[in-house]
Structure formats: C-alpha cells, structure tokens
Amino acid sequence: MWNKIIDISSKATKQWKSILLIYGVQLVLGSIVAVIAYRQFNGAIGSSLELDRLANGFDRSIFSDMINKFPVIIEHIQSRFALMVVLFLMLSIFLHAGLLSNIRYGYYSIFKYFQNANIYFFKFLKVVLISLILKIVVLAIIWVPFFMLIGDPLETFHSEKTLIFTVIGLVILSALCLIVIWLWSVLSRYHIVDENRLLVSMKSGWRLLISNFARYYIVGCGLILLHVIITWLYTLVVDDWGAETWFTVLALVIMQQLFSLIRIWIRVFGYSAVND
Amino acid sequence: MVEKWLRNSLLVFMTIMVVNTCVFTQCNTSYNQSQSLKIANYDIEVHLDHKGKSASCIQKLNWKNTSPDTLRELRFYMYMNAFKDLKSTYLKNTRKMFGQDLKNRTKKEWGHIEVTQAVDRNGNDLVQNQEYIQPNDGNALDETVLSIPLEMPLLPGEVIELDMNFDVKLPRTIVRSGYGPRDFFLFVHWFPQVCVYELKVDGNWGWNSHQFMPGTEFFSDFGDYNVEIYASDHLVIGGSGCKTFSGKVLGTIGEQLVRFQAHDLIDFGWVAYPEYETYTSTYGDTDIEILMVPEHYAFADRYLKAIEQSLEYLEKHVGKYPYPKITVVDPPTHTLNSGFMEYPMMITGATAYGIPRSVRSVESLVIHEFTHMYFMASLASNEKEEAWLDEGFVTYFEDRILDHYYGNQSSLFDVLGARSGNAQQSRNEYVSMENPNLGKIARPGWEFDGGFKSLIYAKTATAFKTMERIIGSDIMDEIIKTYFERYKFTHPKEADLRKIIKEVLEKNTSNFDSDKYLNQVLHATSSINFKMVDINNSTKTIEAIREGNFEIGTEVLIMFKDGSSKTVNWEGSEKHFKHTFSSSKEVISAHIDPEQKIYLDLNLNNNSITLDPNKKPLYKYAAKLGHWLQAVSQWTSFMM
Structure with missing residues (x-):
C-alpha cells in the first residue's frame, strides 16, 4: 500500500x-x-x-x-x-x-503537454460538457424535490436539527454523486487518449469505474478530503497573519503559494492514482 | 354580588383541591418588594384551553388614581385585538411579517381579547358602556384601546377595584405573542392592562393611551401581580415573577396549577410548552431560570454565561439588579418569531443548532434583552413615544458588555480571520444607512417610515459611545448610575435624563455642552464626516473640512518628520479648518480626532492623511484575494 x-x-x-x-x-x-x-x-x-x-x-x-x-x-x-x-x-x-x-x-515534457492538449482539447471539451449536464441533472434530482417539499422550513420541521442534518445529508449525497461523475469523466478522458472515440471511451470509462468502483471511489473521496484539509490548514495557519513587517507579508505570500502548489500536486497525485 | 361570591368560593375550592405535595420554587424574598408606587395591581386567574389556543380569565384589578384629577373612565390596552384581522391599525398596511404571509390566514389563526365583565365595588357591571376608542388615527376597526366609563367618579388618591372577566384567544404567532405548533404558547401583552394616566409635557394630566401602532412597543404602570394558571399538566410553564407554587389539581384529570407572584412590574408574560427543559442557577441574589428546547441544550451554558456577565457588568456600572429572578425563554425554531424580546423579569432569546461559539449572536441577544430589565422594566420610559430612551441605552450597554468580555474587535464574531466588535456593528449599522440624515431620533415610533432600528438602536448607541469617549467613562457611568437610582420604578423622560447629565457634568466641572450635543443627536437630522484634505509642506498648511451640519469640536494631531508632534484644537462651529504651522519641520501626517472620540463620524478612514503611508496591509489583503482566486479556481475546476 x-x-x-x-x-x-x-x-x-x-x-x-x-x-x-x-x-x-x-x-x-x-x-x-x-x-x-x-x-x-x-x-x-x-x-x-x-x-x-x-x-x-x-x-x-x-x-x-x-x-x-x-x-x-x-x-x-x-x-x-x-x-x-x-x-x-x-x-x-x-x-x-x-x-x-x-x-x-x-x-x-512540456512540449508533449501542449501537443497533446491541442490534440485532445475538443474531445475533452465534449466530455466536460456531457459530465456538466449530468452533474446539473443529478443536482436537480436531489435538490428540486427538497425545495418543493420543504415549504417554510421553520414551519415544516419540528426542530432545525432535522433541517440542518437533512441539508448536510443532501450535500454529502450530492458530493458523492458528483465524485462518481467526475471519476467517470476522468476515466473516459484516459480512454479517449487510448481510443480516440468519444462514446466508446465513455462506455469504457464507465465499465472501468464499475469494475473497480471501491478503489476509484476511495481515490476520488480522498482527493476531495485532502483539498478540504488543505483549505482548513490554510485558514488555521495563515489567515490571521498581520502585516506588521515586510517579512510577515512576504512570509504570508510564500506560504499562500506553497498551499497553491500543494493543492495542484495533490490533484496530479489523484489523476496518477486513477490512471494506475 | 352573587357571581362574585361564587367566583371567590370557586377560587378557594380550587386552591384547597390542589394537593399539598406541590413544588415550591419561591425566589429569594430578601429583596425590596416595595420600590414603586404600585398604581396598577393585578390578580389574574387563567384557565388555559390549550386545544382552543385560548384562555378564560378572571382579573381583579386594583388601580390607584395618583393624579389631581377626578376620573370618569378607565382606559385599557387590548393589544391582542391588533391580531384580530388585517384591519387593525397595527396590521392594516402589512401583508407579510417575519416572512409570514398574513393575508391567507384562516379565522382560527387570528387572535382577540374581549372583556365580558367589569364589576366595581358597588356591584355595577361597567361593560355595558365600554367602547373601543382610537385616539391616534380614528380607525374605527382598531380595537386596541378600550374605554370603560365609571359609574362613580374616581377622586384623586382613590383606589378602584374591578372584578373583570375576559377571554383571550391567541393568534398563530405573528410578533411574539401567540401559539405555535406542538402546544407552544406565549402569553405576552395578553390581558386588559390599564393605560397610563400621567402628567403631560404641557403640564396637564391625561391618558397616555396610544393604539397599538406599527413601530411601537409598550408603556404601562408599575404594580404587583399574582397570577394563577390552570393548564394541562403536560405543559412546562414559566413566566415573569417568581413561581411560588406548582402542582397537580386534585379531582381533575391532568390539570396543574402554577402560581406566580411579582412585585413592581409594568407587565407580566408567561410561556407554556411541553418540551421545555428547565435549567436553574443563582448569581449573587438573583435566581436564573432558563427554559430550553431539547435540541438547544448545548446553548444553555451560553445563555447562562451571558446573563451572569450582564449581571456582573450592569450591577457595577448601572446599579443593583432590582428583581429577585430572571427567566430566559428559548423559543423553538418553529416559533422563532416569538423570540428576540423583553418582558419584565422574563426575556426570550433565539438560537439555532450549530451556531459556533465564535459567532456571539446568542450572547449579544441575551445581553441586549437582559439589559432591558434596567432600561424598560425598571426605568420604564415610554417605548411608544421615546423608544430611543430604552433601546438606545440597551444597545449602548450591549456593546459595552460584549466588547468588555470578548474584545472590542471580535466580540460579535471572529471567524476565519474576519471579525467584528459589537460597538463596531452598531456604528456600522448607522453609518451604512443609505441616508444617515433620514430623520430625527426623538419622535414617536409610528412617525418612522424606515430607518427605525438604525436610528433608535444604532445611532443612539453610537451617540452615547461618542459622549462617553468625550466626557470619559467614569463620568458617563456616574450619569447612568444617578439616572438609574433617581428614576428607577418611574417613567423618566428625555428632560429627566438631560437634567441628570447636566447635574453630573457640572459636578465634575466638565465643559461638555450636553444640550447642544443632544439637540443635534436627538432632535436634528444632521450627521458628521471629518475629512482631512491636504498637507502642504511648501505653504506650511494643513486643510480639513467637516461635512454635515453636526457641530462638534475635536483635535487635530500633526506629526512631523523628526518624530515630534503637535495637537491643535478645531472648534466645532467651523466647517473649514486651515492651520498654518510656523515650524521649519516637515509635516508627515495629520489626523483629525486621532483617538476616534467622535464615533458618530460617518467615515473614519478619511480623517487622516500621511505622506508616508504604510502599504503593507494593502499588499497583504491584495495577496489574500489573489490566493483565494487560486483556491477557488482549483476547487471549481473539479467540475470540469
């Protein structure tokens, strides 16, 4: 491991x-x-x-x-x-x-990066648009009935605890669903690189996701969790720094940029894990 | 007479029927129970019909004519009739309140109050000639003031006793009073309450009996209350005053009697809800009772701490808490619009599951409402005509107490590096008004057409803070202590407060012109914005202006390049300030009101100019924004 x-x-x-x-x-x-x-x-x-x-x-x-x-x-x-x-x-x-x-x-290499980005851009764009539509549909399925049924939440719910936990539950459900779609879109894009055919790639991506669902899902959730932890750490460490000296300002900027770099590295780590 | 005998007999019978093993929760009795003139005294027996959301009540009124006039009528506030329909003066221009759509209410959801009997000492039932009157707007459909003509004139110094019966039906909660789901009941301003017969500003005596007008609260006389509530025993009951008795009624199925006693109150409110859990504590001589809904139990210690802090601070800076007890009611979320309010010896809070400790909305609300026990319950100024006298002081002390215990930069909230003090919040509420010159503060509540809270609460509190910073906190405290000691358990007016201010200022040989200041704050619409315009080292001048018509003197601090400084006075009457400095030294900065005494200033940022600005904070916050863009971009790109 x-x-x-x-x-x-x-x-x-x-x-x-x-x-x-x-x-x-x-x-x-x-x-x-x-x-x-x-x-x-x-x-x-x-x-x-x-x-x-x-x-x-x-x-x-x-x-x-x-x-x-x-x-x-x-x-x-x-x-x-x-x-x-x-x-x-x-x-x-x-x-x-x-x-x-x-x-x-x-x-x-950066050369290959730009070369392939140029090749796959439009196909990736199509995957992104399809996954965006799917995400909107899923979010609508989860939230529209909630807003339609809830009425005045203070009147509907005996305790706001019910409301708060319902909303938290729906947020988690939404995130879990979005992670599935996101994983699917990433795997589909990997298949596009292999096969260069959109619908076939999306089908293959889905099959691969289902066949190793737990493994991929852990990677997806872990990636989100790491981003949350990083943001929390940032607010904990540097959000209240003052600007008493130029050194503190400079240190703040360096720390901020380190956090930004780490965030991107974590994303690349996630993509590499999905690829593996 | 027969009816009266029967009713008294029934009362004795019911009392005997109550079992002896009842719970007694008598308050500390060592406090002074005779602090007011006790003009209006009420013994009320309530029979709550929780299914019908109503109560049948028997009220014995004892009212003293303290005026030199002979009276031929009594006037009563009938507040619950404001919620009879949308025709009352209070609601006639309102279709929505607290987010509720009022126009689609069913008949059952409205409330009302009706006096069915008022028998005087001679056995005359006076209700035959009772009539609703509309002294404010003549709206014949408004029934919030009832006039009951007397059979026998009431001579000066005489006491009238009336045996009254009345029925009250609660509305579904609109503003505070009412019923909510699952048998929640809040009975406030719920009984026929005698209006105030007072000495007017013009020197004549007369009734102060305003209809229940939009933008107004309450005004009534002090007295003693003995209230007995018969209700289903599934309800947990709390209220103003001290609970002296609580137990089941023998011979009935599931009925309980709760008895309250209170001295020197201007009103009595009570609450009933089956799910309340009671938390009790004592601070000094004061008993504290907190009624919490179960899902808010984690907030009980926050309520308690806020009450203890208020008691500690107010007893030090205003005076001894004048009552033996305080009851704090936590409204359930489904009836949240019954919260945020003060009644003598009882306050309602408001909270919601999950509010973090660094967001002190709970504390600020509880401290605000508790401070009303001094400014409203004890210093019972007229909330209808001079709302600023209580709300202004209360907000001022809310700011002081919160800032004292939690820091003046972070007392209201401190979340992820963003924070605000309570006084900062009050000031901001005033200075961020679209038009800070909207209207004057000293006018009746019903004359306001917008800006009520920003002016009455926020501007007044900020004006008191400004005054405190000018005259010093010790003198300010002395003013408030003297005001409280001299006028507690009376109805002080603006003139009374002014008299105290002048007296204390003179005693302390302060040259602060309080009359000019208060005239501008309370009776004018003027605002103030000092602005530093220019530092010119070649002409050796600094220039500043005062925007707005508020005249007040201040200081200008001039800093020189060599580190030395000079303070120059700026008389309040001059709108334009130009100072020529003779020194050969170079000026580096100039700062109007460097100690920020004039907290009413609409913009504190432009009070100063420096030729050597400290740009570091600008870089810091710009960098922060840039970084948040990076973070947000990274987050949202998960969608792509």
Whole structure:
C-alpha cells in the first residue's frame, strides 16, 4: 500500500513541469485580481493612517467604512474575481487535456503537454460538457424535490436539527454523486487518449469505474478530503497573519503559494492514482 | 354580588383541591418588594384551553388614581385585538411579517381579547358602556384601546377595584405573542392592562393611551401581580415573577396549577410548552431560570454565561439588579418569531443548532434583552413615544458588555480571520444607512417610515459611545448610575435624563455642552464626516473640512518628520479648518480626532492623511484575494 502511494507520489512529482504550468496560469490570474484589489484599496484608503491599525490585524470598521464610501470597489473586485474563475475553468479543459495525456502516456515534457492538449482539447471539451449536464441533472434530482417539499422550513420541521442534518445529508449525497461523475469523466478522458472515440471511451470509462468502483471511489473521496484539509490548514495557519513587517507579508505570500502548489500536486497525485 | 361570591368560593375550592405535595420554587424574598408606587395591581386567574389556543380569565384589578384629577373612565390596552384581522391599525398596511404571509390566514389563526365583565365595588357591571376608542388615527376597526366609563367618579388618591372577566384567544404567532405548533404558547401583552394616566409635557394630566401602532412597543404602570394558571399538566410553564407554587389539581384529570407572584412590574408574560427543559442557577441574589428546547441544550451554558456577565457588568456600572429572578425563554425554531424580546423579569432569546461559539449572536441577544430589565422594566420610559430612551441605552450597554468580555474587535464574531466588535456593528449599522440624515431620533415610533432600528438602536448607541469617549467613562457611568437610582420604578423622560447629565457634568466641572450635543443627536437630522484634505509642506498648511451640519469640536494631531508632534484644537462651529504651522519641520501626517472620540463620524478612514503611508496591509489583503482566486479556481475546476 505504502509502496504504491510512494510510487504514485513519485510519478506525480515527475510531472513538476505540468504542475508548474498550471500553477503559473493560476498565479497569473490570481495576480491580476491582486493588482486590481491593491489599486482599488490604495485609491480608497492608501494615504490614511488607518492602515497602521490594519497592519495589526483585521479591523471591521476600516473595511466597512471603505465599502460604504466606495461600494463600487467591491462590485469591481467581485466581477473581476468571477471573470478570472470562469477564465480558468475554460483554460482548465486545455490544461487537463495536456496533463491527463501526459500522465496516460507517461510523458513529462512540456512540449508533449501542449501537443497533446491541442490534440485532445475538443474531445475533452465534449466530455466536460456531457459530465456538466449530468452533474446539473443529478443536482436537480436531489435538490428540486427538497425545495418543493420543504415549504417554510421553520414551519415544516419540528426542530432545525432535522433541517440542518437533512441539508448536510443532501450535500454529502450530492458530493458523492458528483465524485462518481467526475471519476467517470476522468476515466473516459484516459480512454479517449487510448481510443480516440468519444462514446466508446465513455462506455469504457464507465465499465472501468464499475469494475473497480471501491478503489476509484476511495481515490476520488480522498482527493476531495485532502483539498478540504488543505483549505482548513490554510485558514488555521495563515489567515490571521498581520502585516506588521515586510517579512510577515512576504512570509504570508510564500506560504499562500506553497498551499497553491500543494493543492495542484495533490490533484496530479489523484489523476496518477486513477490512471494506475 | 352573587357571581362574585361564587367566583371567590370557586377560587378557594380550587386552591384547597390542589394537593399539598406541590413544588415550591419561591425566589429569594430578601429583596425590596416595595420600590414603586404600585398604581396598577393585578390578580389574574387563567384557565388555559390549550386545544382552543385560548384562555378564560378572571382579573381583579386594583388601580390607584395618583393624579389631581377626578376620573370618569378607565382606559385599557387590548393589544391582542391588533391580531384580530388585517384591519387593525397595527396590521392594516402589512401583508407579510417575519416572512409570514398574513393575508391567507384562516379565522382560527387570528387572535382577540374581549372583556365580558367589569364589576366595581358597588356591584355595577361597567361593560355595558365600554367602547373601543382610537385616539391616534380614528380607525374605527382598531380595537386596541378600550374605554370603560365609571359609574362613580374616581377622586384623586382613590383606589378602584374591578372584578373583570375576559377571554383571550391567541393568534398563530405573528410578533411574539401567540401559539405555535406542538402546544407552544406565549402569553405576552395578553390581558386588559390599564393605560397610563400621567402628567403631560404641557403640564396637564391625561391618558397616555396610544393604539397599538406599527413601530411601537409598550408603556404601562408599575404594580404587583399574582397570577394563577390552570393548564394541562403536560405543559412546562414559566413566566415573569417568581413561581411560588406548582402542582397537580386534585379531582381533575391532568390539570396543574402554577402560581406566580411579582412585585413592581409594568407587565407580566408567561410561556407554556411541553418540551421545555428547565435549567436553574443563582448569581449573587438573583435566581436564573432558563427554559430550553431539547435540541438547544448545548446553548444553555451560553445563555447562562451571558446573563451572569450582564449581571456582573450592569450591577457595577448601572446599579443593583432590582428583581429577585430572571427567566430566559428559548423559543423553538418553529416559533422563532416569538423570540428576540423583553418582558419584565422574563426575556426570550433565539438560537439555532450549530451556531459556533465564535459567532456571539446568542450572547449579544441575551445581553441586549437582559439589559432591558434596567432600561424598560425598571426605568420604564415610554417605548411608544421615546423608544430611543430604552433601546438606545440597551444597545449602548450591549456593546459595552460584549466588547468588555470578548474584545472590542471580535466580540460579535471572529471567524476565519474576519471579525467584528459589537460597538463596531452598531456604528456600522448607522453609518451604512443609505441616508444617515433620514430623520430625527426623538419622535414617536409610528412617525418612522424606515430607518427605525438604525436610528433608535444604532445611532443612539453610537451617540452615547461618542459622549462617553468625550466626557470619559467614569463620568458617563456616574450619569447612568444617578439616572438609574433617581428614576428607577418611574417613567423618566428625555428632560429627566438631560437634567441628570447636566447635574453630573457640572459636578465634575466638565465643559461638555450636553444640550447642544443632544439637540443635534436627538432632535436634528444632521450627521458628521471629518475629512482631512491636504498637507502642504511648501505653504506650511494643513486643510480639513467637516461635512454635515453636526457641530462638534475635536483635535487635530500633526506629526512631523523628526518624530515630534503637535495637537491643535478645531472648534466645532467651523466647517473649514486651515492651520498654518510656523515650524521649519516637515509635516508627515495629520489626523483629525486621532483617538476616534467622535464615533458618530460617518467615515473614519478619511480623517487622516500621511505622506508616508504604510502599504503593507494593502499588499497583504491584495495577496489574500489573489490566493483565494487560486483556491477557488482549483476547487471549481473539479467540475470540469
């Protein structure tokens, strides 16, 4: 078991060029948002002595006064943030095409990455669209009846505990279903690399998933769990750091970027595990 | 007379029938039971029909005419009639409340109250001539104020006793009072309560008997209450006052009697629900009873701690808690709109399963409502006409207590690096109003058309915080202590508070112009925003402006490049401030009100300019946003 994990880790690590590429794309988009945010904040409170107060930690009054006075700041940052996320999602189809084909063929070069990404992009796009539709249908099947039947939740449920646990249960069920679809889509994409035929690949992907369901499912759930743990660790470790010195600011940025890199490595580890 | 004899006999019989092995939960009796004039005293016997959501009641009223006038009528609040239909003044323009659609209610879901008998000492039944009156808006369909003409005039100093019968039907909970699923009952503002006959501002005496108007609460006289509740024994009952008796009624199947006694209250409320679990504790001389729904049991210690903190803080900074007990009622989620309220010696909280300890909504609510035991129950100002007098002080102390125990940057919530103090929340609620100049604070509740909470609660609390920072917390405490000691168990008005403020300020030789300040805060719509405009080292000037018509003086702190500083006074009357500094030193920053005393300032960020800004926090928060984009991108790409 441990040998397998070490072997997969090693394969994932060997994909460091792909990891850095994906990280680089995320970093560029993140930096765009960061620069926009900096400019907006600087324009609003950049010459205020209140910044000294903010250096010692979060101060709600400073942010709320800024937003009250310049509500457009938040709207601007929000819209750019959403735009960058959508842009990354579109790019991620291409990035996945290169990454998955590299993992499948055992390639590690960036040249091969781009070459295969170019080859498989449209087929992967079709898989993504099909899986997206499936995900929407599954979510609708789970949630629409809930919202239709629930009425006024405070009137319907004797105790909010029932409501809270029902919602938690449905969220977990949704996640479990989405993991199945996601695994199917990843396995289908691996088959596309092998067979180059969409429907046949999707069929093969499904068969493979069913034949090794427990194994794949553990990998899928583990991957999600690791992402949750990483986010929790991040908020625990660095979310409340101040900005007393340039060193703390720099340390914060380095720590943040380490977390980002680890997240991508974990994803590549997951893909390698599914491939194995 | 025969009826009266029969009723009294029945009362004696019922009392005898109650078994002797009952539970007695008598409060500490050492407290002063005679603190008010005891104008309106009520003995009420309640027979609850839990299936019909109603109660038949017998009320013995003892009311004293403390005015110099001879009275020919008594006026009663009949609040429950506000929930009779959508024609009452309270609801006529309302179709939704607390998210509930009111227009589709069935007849059973509405409530009402009716006096069926009111017999005076001479045996005259006065209900024949009773009539509903509408002193505020003339809405003939509003039945929230009842006038009962007297057969014999009531002379100054005389006491009238009335033996009354009344029936009350609870509505399905709209705002607080009402019934909920699974036999939940909250009886508040539920009995015919005598209005206040008072000395008006114009020097004449008269009835203060407003209809139940939107945006208003309550106003009534102090008195003693003896309340006996006969109800099904599956219900757990709690209420204002002290429970002196609780036991099964012999000769009945499943009936219990619960008896309450309370002194010097302005109202009496009670609650019944089969699922309540009772938690009791004592803090100093005060008994604490908490009625919790089972799924909220984990919150009992949070309720208790909030009450203990409130008691500790208020007894130190305001005065001794004037009652022997407090009952805290936790409403079930299905009837959550019965929560968030204060009654004398009883408060209702509100919580929901799973609220983390770092989100102190439970504490802030309990502390707020408990503080009403001082500002409302004891200092019983008119909540209809001067709501700010209780809600403003209560919010101010809610801020102080929360900030004292949990830190002024994080007392309200502290989650994942985002946090807020309670006073910050109050200030923000005011300064983030779309129009902070919306209206003045000192006006009756029904005159508000929006902004009620932001002005009455938040702006008033922020104004008191500003005043505290200007005159100092010791003097502020002395004002409040004096106000409480002198006016507790009376109906203080704004003028009374002002008198105390001036007296204490004079005693402490403070030059704070309280009249000018309070006039601007309470009787004007003005706001204030100090703004530093420019530092010019070549002309050796700094310039600032005051936006808004609120006049108040402050200080400007000028920092020089060599580390030295200079403080300059800015008189409140000047809108434009220009200071020329003669020093050869270079100015590095200028800060208006550097200690943030003027907490009413609409924007504290623009109070200062520095030529050497600390950009580190900007980089930090920008980097954080950038990183969250990376994280969100990574998360959402699972969908692709």
